[in-house]
Amino acid sequence: xxxxxxxxxxxxxxxxxxxxxxxxxxxxxxxxxxxFFCSFVGWLYVTYFLYKYFIIPRLFLxxxxxxxxxxxxxxxxxxxxxxSAYEITSPLYHVHQQQREISPYPNWGIRQNQQAIWLHYILxxxxxxxxxxxxEVYRQKLARAEMEYERNRAELALYKAQINPHFLFNTLNxxxxxLITQSDKTExxxxxxxxxTKYMYNNANREFIPLAEEVDYIGQYIALQKLRLxxxxxxxxxxxxxxxxxxxxxxxxxxxxxxAFKYGISSxxxxxxxxxxxxxxxxxxxxxxxxxxxxxxxxxxxxxxKNCRRRLELLYPDRHRLDIEQGNEGIFRVRLEIKLEETA
Numbered sequence: 001x002x003x004x005x006x007x008x009x010x011x012x013x014x015x016x017x018x019x020x021x022x023x024x025x026x027x028x029x030x031x032x033x034x035x036f037f038c039s040f041v042g043w044l045y046v047t048y049f050l051y052k053y054f055i056i057p058r059l060f061l062x063x064x065x066x067x068x069x070x071x072x073x074x075x076x077x078x079x080x081x082x083x084s085a086y087e088i089t090s091p092l093y094h095v096h097q098q099q100r101e102i103s104p105y106p107n108w109g110i111r112q113n114q115q116a117i118w119l120h121y122i123l124x125x126x127x128x129x130x131x132x133x134x135x136e137v138y139r140q141k142l143a144r145a146e147m148e149y150e151r152n153r154a155e156l157a158l159y160k161a162q163i164n165p166h167f168l169f170n171t172l173n174x175x176x177x178x179l180i181t182q183s184d185k186t187e188x189x190x191x192x193x194x195x196x197t198k199y200m201y202n203n204a205n206r207e208f209i210p211l212a213e214e215v216d217y218i219g220q221y222i223a224l225q226k227l228r229l230x231x232x233x234x235x236x237x238x239x240x241x242x243x244x245x246x247x248x249x250x251x252x253x254x255x256x257x258x259x260a261f262k263y264g265i266s267s268x269x270x271x272x273x274x275x276x277x278x279x280x281x282x283x284x285x286x287x288x289x290x291x292x293x294x295x296x297x298x299x300x301x302x303x304x305x306k307n308c309r310r311r312l313e314l315l316y317p318d319r320h321r322l323d324i325e326q327g328n329e330g331i332f333r334v335r336l337e338i339k340l341e342e343t344a
Contacts, residue, residue: 008131012048017041020123040083040117047076047124056132080121084114177228192224200251211279212244218254222275225261233265234272241279246340248284249315253277255308256288256334264290264332279340286336293330305334312338 021041050072058069175193179186199217222237229235260273273290305324312320319339326332 005135009052012127013045016127017044017048017124020120036086040120043079043083044120044124047080047121048128050076051125051128052132056128056136060136080117084117189224189227192220196220196224206250208247209250210245211241211248211284214248214250214253215239215241215244215277218257218275218277221254221257225265229265230267232267232270234270234274236273237275237277239277241277242281243279246279246282246284248338248340249311252308252311253286253336255305256286256336259305259334260288260290260332263292266291266293269293282340284336284338284340286334286338288334290332291330292326292332312336 021044055069055072055076058065175186175189196217199213199220219237222235226233226235257273257275260275264273265271271291271293273288275289276285276287278285309322312322316338321335321337323335324333325335
């Protein structure tokens with residue numbers, strides 16, 4: 001925007017205004033009255049910068065600043081009136097003096113000069129207003145975009161804050177079950193839980209992380225959950241990643257995995273969780289399929305998926321597809337497709 005403003009100023013000063021002055025050669029001002037010509041041209045440049053950088057920006061404000069701008073407009077009109085009132089005549093001043101004594105009306109040449117002065121002034125002001133309006137529209141657009149960005153950023157932070165306690169609650173519940181059964185897996189589970197917690201808090205303030213880190217996190221989480229499962233559970237995680245460094249939001253995919261372990265596992269009936277992840281070029285495919293059971297789901301159930309859906313809408317508004325299917329055969333399936341970016 002700064003470069004555009006500079007280019008506009010240079011175009012006006014060295015191209016537009018000289019062309020406007022050349023297009024209206026009412027009198028040969030330069031040859032007859034060079035001092036008046038230089039003063040008036042200088043006033044046109046002053047008018048341009050006065051309107052563009054002082055008057056017009058304050059007209060969009062309120063209070064004293066707008067009043068100061070209006071007063072400045074009146075002053076500029078007064079100075080222009082002074083220029084138009086100055087009698088530009090030919091060197092034969094006595095001839096025009098005699099014409100004024102014969103006719104009380106100003107001669108046609110004088111009126112043309114006055115009209116030219118006001119025409120130059122009006123053209124400069126119109127150009128300033130046009131540029132100023134475009135600049136103000138652009139500024140307001142940037143302001144709205146910045147406000148929207150900050151709002152989305154705050155909303156994303158809120159959703160991430162809601163996801164973290166959800167993870168802690170589920171994992172602590174697993175640890176509690178192992179502790180009360182005095183399982184020999186408790187120590188290993190606690191160690192993995194500490195590693196996952198470190199990962200979670202180390203990435204709390206990061207907007208994007210390499211895909212490889214998220215894949216490793218999902219793998220550790222699944223390994224942690226497997227410690228509390230029996231032989232009735234069939235849990236599989238397959239992944240094929242071409243570019244491990246491609247960025248994705250942290251704690252995004254794990255939400256669907258947590259949901260699968262929360263609603264798709266049973267200690268008394270055969271159950272399964274199948275997770276597949278693949279990344280090719282700029283496309284990420286993620287699918288979670290799990291068995292379901294007739295369990296009472298509270299009103300806060302699946303809050304993680306709702307939050308994740310909203311995060312996807314904010315981060316990838318037109319570059320993702322999320323399909324969630326609740327089959328009649330006791331199967332719950334989530335399919336996610338994201339068009340990733342090279343950098344984030």
